[in-house]
Structure formats: C-alpha cells, structure tokens
Amino acid sequence: xxxxxxxxxxxGQAVPELTVTPDKYVxxxxxxxxxxxxxxxxxxxxxxxxxLPGNILHGLYSMAQVARAATQxxxxxxxALKRLSVQFRGMGRPEAEIRVTGTVREERDGRVIVDTVAExxxxxxxxxxxxxxxx
Amino acid sequence: xxxxxxxxxxxxxxxxxxxxxxxxxxxxxxxxxPVHHDPEAARAAGFRGVVAPPMFCVVYSAGAMGxxxxxxxxxxxxxxxxxxxxxFEWHEPVVAGDTITTEVVLKDVFDKNGMKFxxxxxESRNQDGQPTVKGTWTEIVRGG
Numbered sequence: 482x483x484x485x486x487x488x489x490x491x492x493g494q495a496v497p498e499l500t501v502t503p504d505k506y507v508x509x510x511x512x513x514x515x516x517x518x519x520x521x522x523x524x525x526x527x528x529x530x531x532x533l534p535g536n537i538l539h540g541l542y543s544m545a546q547v548a549r550a551a552t553q554x555x556x557x558x559x560x561a562l563k564r565l566s567v568q569f570r571g572m573g574r575p576e577a578e579i580r581v582t583g584t585v586r587e588e589r590d591g592r593v594i595v596d597t598v599a600e601x602x603x604x605x606x607x608x609x610x611x612x613x614x615x616x
Numbered sequence: 617x618x619x620x621x622x623x624x625x626x627x628x629x630x631x632x633x634x635x636x637x638x639x640x641x642x643x644x645x646x647x648x649x650p651v652h653h654d655p656e657a658a659r660a661a662g663f664r665g666v667v668a669p670p671m672f673c674v675v676y677s678a679g680a681m682g683x684x685x686x687x688x689x690x691x692x693x694x695x696x697x698x699x700x701x702x703x704f705e706w707h708e709p710v711v712a713g714d715t716i717t718t719e720v721v722l723k724d725v726f727d728k729n730g731m732k733f734x735x736x737x738x739e740s741r742n743q744d745g746q747p748t749v750k751g752t753w754t755e756i757v758r759g760g
Contacts, residue, residue, distance in 0.1 A: 501646055514637075514644035516678055531695075540699045545645040545671040552670070557649060558661070559709065562670045566703035566752075 490585050490593045490616055496554035499581040501546055503538060507575055511542045538573030543607050547599050550581035551612035554595060563592065564613035573599075573606040583612065591616060620725035620734075621689055628719045629680035635666045635712035642669055658711070665711040673704055673749040677738050680718035681753065684736050690722070692734065692757055700733065700756040708746040715743045723752070732757045 490496070508522045517539055520527040528536045544567050555561030573579065583597035593614050599607035635655070642652040647669040650657035658666045668675075685692060710716060717740065724735040738751040 507644070510644040514641040515675055541671065541674050541702070542645060544702060545647075545669070548669070548671045549645065549647060559649070559651065559667060559670055562706060564703070564705045565670070566701065568701040569699050 490554065490588070490595075490614070492585050492588055492593075494585050496550070496583040496585065496595055496597075499546065499550035499553060500578055501581075502578045503542070503573075503575045505575050507542070508536055508538055511539050515539065515541065517541075533572070535574065538575060538606075540569040540573075540607075543569070543573045543579065543599055544610075546579055547581055547597055547607050547610050547612070550583060551595060551597065551614060554583065554612075555614035555616070561614050561616075562612065563615055565610065567607045567610040569606070570608050571601075571604040571606045573601055577601050579606070581607075583610075586611075588616070620722070622722055622725055624684075624687075624689070624722045626680065626683045626687070626720045628717050629677075631676035631679060631716045631718070633668060633676065633710055633712055633714045633716060637675065638666050638668045638672060638712055641672050641675055645669065645671065655712075663709060663711055665713055668710040668712075670704070670706050670749075672710065673706070673740065673751065676710070676716045677718045677740060677749070677751055680720045680738055680740075681736065684720050684722060685755065690725075690734065692755065693759075696758045698756050698758070700754040702754070703752040705750045706748070707750075708742060708748050710742065710748050714748075716740050716748060730759070 512518045525535045552562050579601045581599045583595040586594045586596045595612045597610035651661050720738045723737040734755045736753045740748045
C-alpha cells in the first residue's frame with residue numbers, strides 16, 4: 482500500500498500510546514460540556530461522604546480518552562473510528578496520569594479491531610475496550 | 617416486582633448542535649484536531665462545518681437517556697447505579713448546525729451476580745434522516 486500518512490496497523494502490533502493527566506478542574510469542565518453534574522464528579526466532600534476517595538472522573542470522559550487514542554491510531558481523522566465498546570471498572574481520579582494502550586487484534590474487510598485499556602496508578606479504569614477503525 | 621418493560625420506547629429527543637458546544641466539548645476532553653474548532657480546517661477536510669468528536673454523541677443523546685433511567689416503571693435506584701459498559705457505532709459525522717433526534721428503547725433487563733443489568737439502546741439521526749450513532753448503554757444496579 483502506498484504511504485498515505487497513516488501508520489500501518491498490523492495484527493499484533495501495539496498502537497501509539499496516549500497519556501493524559503486530567504488537571505484538578507477537568508471534571509468540572511467535562512460536567513459543563515456534557516451536562517452531567519453528578520456531585521460525585523465535582524464535589525470532593527460529597528464524594529467522600531458516599532465512600533469514594535474523592536471526586537472521580539466521569540466514565541465517559543475516560544472513554545473519550547480511549548476514543549482519542551483509537552482515532553490517533555487510525556491516522557487522526559475522526560471518521561476512522563467506526564465503533565468503540567468499553568467496560569468501566571475502578572474509578573478514574575483527576576491529577577493522575579491516564580495511560581491508554583492498545584494492540585491490533587485482527588484485520589478484516591478494510592477494518593482493524595484494536596484491543597485497548599486505560600489505566601491509572603496500575604488500575605484499569607476502562608477495560609476490554611474494543612475499537613474498530615477503518616483503514 | 618412487576619416484570620421489566622423490555623421493548624419500552626421513550627419519546628424522541630431533539631438536539632441542535634452548536635459550534636461553540638462542540639468546541640467546549642473538544643476542549644474538555646483534549647481533542648485538539650482543528651476540524652473540531654475551525655470551520656475552514658473542517659471544510660478543507662471534507663466536512664460541512666466544524667465536526668463533533670465521535671464521543672460528542674453522549675452530549676446529544678443524554679436528553680433521550682434521562683427519561684429511561686428515571687422511568688418509575690424501571691425503579692432504578694440512582695444511588696446504587698453504575699455505568700457498566702458502553703458501545704457506540706458511528707455513521708454520518710455530526711457537524712455544527714445539525715439537528716439530531718435520538719430515540720431510546722429498553723433492550724434487556726437481567727440479573728447477574730446479585731446485580732440488575734439494564735441494557736438501553738439509543739439511535740440518533742440527523743435532520744436528513746441519516747443515522748449518526750447507535751449506542752448500547754449498560755447500567756448496573758447493585759442490590760437491584
């Protein structure tokens with residue numbers, strides 16, 4: 482295949498890693514952007530009152546980081562991302578690095594499936610993620 | 617407890633996509649690709665206007681999901697609910713100025729490991745009737 486500016490995605494190959502450290506106020510900005518103002522995401526005192534270590538990231542924010550990593554692996558065009566399924570486990574916290582890694586599992590009909598996880602401090606916060614990219 | 621109303625449909629929800637809302641969302645999640653911010657860059661890349669990042673679908677779908685999650689007939693205890701898993705399948709890109717209509721149906725309810733699982737499916741279309749995203753949302757209620 483001619484060089485089309487995309488990195489080649491071959492079965493068994495790791496895709497470029499994405500790292501991001503959401504700052505203290507990311508959950509507030511994400512709440513405003515998404516409309517999800519559940520206090521467990523934006524109010525540390527409330528969160529502690531219900532047994533959490535502090536306010537936690539929105540799961541769909543973490544999923545958006547997986548989507549970003551997958552889109553990047555697909556060459557950067559948002560149209561490349563055709564499907565993404567994830568499981569939410571554990572909880573993401575602000576002010577700690579999230580690392581999204583993935584490996585190409587299979588290629589079929591012009592699409593690749595990338596197995597992906599997002600982890601933070603050794604815990605998987607998004608697991609069994611499966612991204613389907615058009616190539 | 618009454619049988620869960622699997623197959624129940626909820627009212628369609630209409631959302632008008634604004635350029636500044638796309639930018640606000642893109643900034644919140646760290647999407648720096650100019651196609652999500654700049655109309656010229658978006659058009660140069662073949663989009664009709666500033667294009668929403670794929671996961672922006674949660675913004676325009678949320679209003680359709682609310683009535684299902686809060687449906688008294690389902691009786692979901694929000695304090696015990698966690699978002700278990702999520703799948704999206706994308707079709708036509710969504711750009712600033714689009715009007716997206718989302719319809720939601722309760723697809724399945726089942727018990728597993730002492731928890732109750734609610735599977736809700738959403739389908740969104742733009743003003744031309746083209747599908748933009750199909751979502752499968754699995755909510756888990758502990759002790760449900």
